[in-house]
Amino acid sequence: MITAPTIEYFALAPLLVIFGAAIIGVLVEAFAPRYLRRAIQIPLTLLSLVGAFALVILQTVRGVPTTPAAMGSVAVDGPTLFIWGTILVLSFVSVLLINDEDQFVPSAAAVPGSAEEEKAITEGAAHTEVYPLALFAIGGMLLFPASNDLLIMFVALEVMSLPLYLLCGLARRRRLLSQEASVKYFLLGAFSSAFFLYGTALLYGYAGTVDLAGISQALAVAGGTETLLIVGTALLGVGLFFKIGAAPFQAWKPDVYQGAPTPITALMASGTLVAAFGAVLRVFWVALGNDSWNWAPIMWGVAALTMVVGSILAITQTDIKRMLAYSSIAHAGFLLIGVMAVGDRGQNSLALSGLLFYLVTYGITTVGAFAVVTLVRDPGGEAWHLSRWAGLGKRSPKLAGLFAFFLLAFAGIPLTSGFFGKYAVFSSAVALGQGWLTGLVVLAVVASAAAAFFYVRVIVLMFFSDPSADGPTVVTPSWATSAVVGVSAFATVALGVFPQPVLDLAEKAAKTLFVQ
């Protein structure tokens, strides 16, 4: 006799709301007339995000579950709920950016520069499919850090990535770059997920199960083929490090961030990074926590390389979005320090709360920075070249001031949220009191100083050089974009001056650690 599996629908409700809304969105595309679609998709998308967020709050208030849901395959625990809340907020503001006019191609099938494209532009065509696609990606982002076995994690990885590959290719301007970014992201992403899958297969061979807790138990029992474990961990690591953009798997990040439509870049840079770090933590802490002496040295090297590569190469960039991409690579390196700061229970929850706080601060600042990038325009689209930003501080001091503020937050200057984020992660690593990790923190501080150089260089460029006569125009932002910039700036200040409430929340979420 087969017994039906039990599914905790309440625990999974936020996921179900997002995926349900995405499916309704697809049906709207199929059945609603063209002129109505936009008017339906936008409220549907925003409402489902708000609804999912409300459900996350409700669950937190009702008490965090202590056992995994859906027969042990999805773990809705303290850290998951915190990460869900973060991703939903970041997605909401990113969707407000997506909603902005003139970011997406009128007809993706029309060849750039063809008569067909002209026709689509004059007809005012638009791809409202971007909303359901974004919702599917967001649903994948929610499932990825919550998955409690490697199969669900692989499926979530694909659900998150596949819509993003498409969305990357839909920029309205500079379409060749956008399509190229899409192809590169797709081929490299598929390549890396094949590594992830082979790693899963080898760990399944080692443990006889893909359950994270099961792998952990298999590690505790002596025996099993050590080769399978080590090679499996390495391949799994390749897949995960690719997603967070850690060196030497960072090559896709600048290309994709530059080519993708800026609102999608904002969604990827914030939401995907948060989700991927949740998954990294779950794999390396829950499944492979007993094996940290095997993976920690490799991760040490990856983290060191990532922050050095990110900080050094950012200096040579001339494209504003590429520069922010390298900055994101450097931040991934800083975050990896927290992943290695494992010890006893108290130490783990300290490191985890630091990481969660860092992810919030970095995510919200990133969305703000990319929102500003969408506003500075040349006749052919966004003013991507850094030299075009010269003298922006004299032409529109408010916008340049906000951007400078976001850059300072990336650099981690005190009184911005970035400072407390870095402080929380670095101090948890130092608290472990081990020389090899403290050394890495020293390297991270040096790398932050090097990174501060190119942030400050942009600020100097904006405020202390003369604007050229044919400089870029700053468009008047729509209410949505102004709201995004305003909220991000407010959060960056608030978390920099008064971080305690969010720190407390992160601490509470991290206290129970991950459920097994």
Place this chain on the structure above:
Amino acid sequence: MTTHYLVLSALLFAIGGIGVLVRRNAIVVFMCVELMLNACNLAFVTFARQHGNIDGQVIAFFVMIVAAAEVVIGLAIIVTIFRTRRSASVDDASLLKY
């Protein structure tokens, strides 16, 4: 006896991996990725046999579905760039660099 299948799976995975690195046509690169996924499937099924549970066989089905979805997305993207550039060579797409 299952060792042979694992060796075959590792070989297929390696052939796929090398193919991704050396081939220039985006379609062929993508086929090599599919070969890697199929190598994973072979490994899953072999391990399922070794451990005497059916988890691995079930996973193989999931992988097939995901691979099918990936084909849909991948071909759409590659066809789009082919229509624009009249070439599916990954070397030609080199506007984004440094």
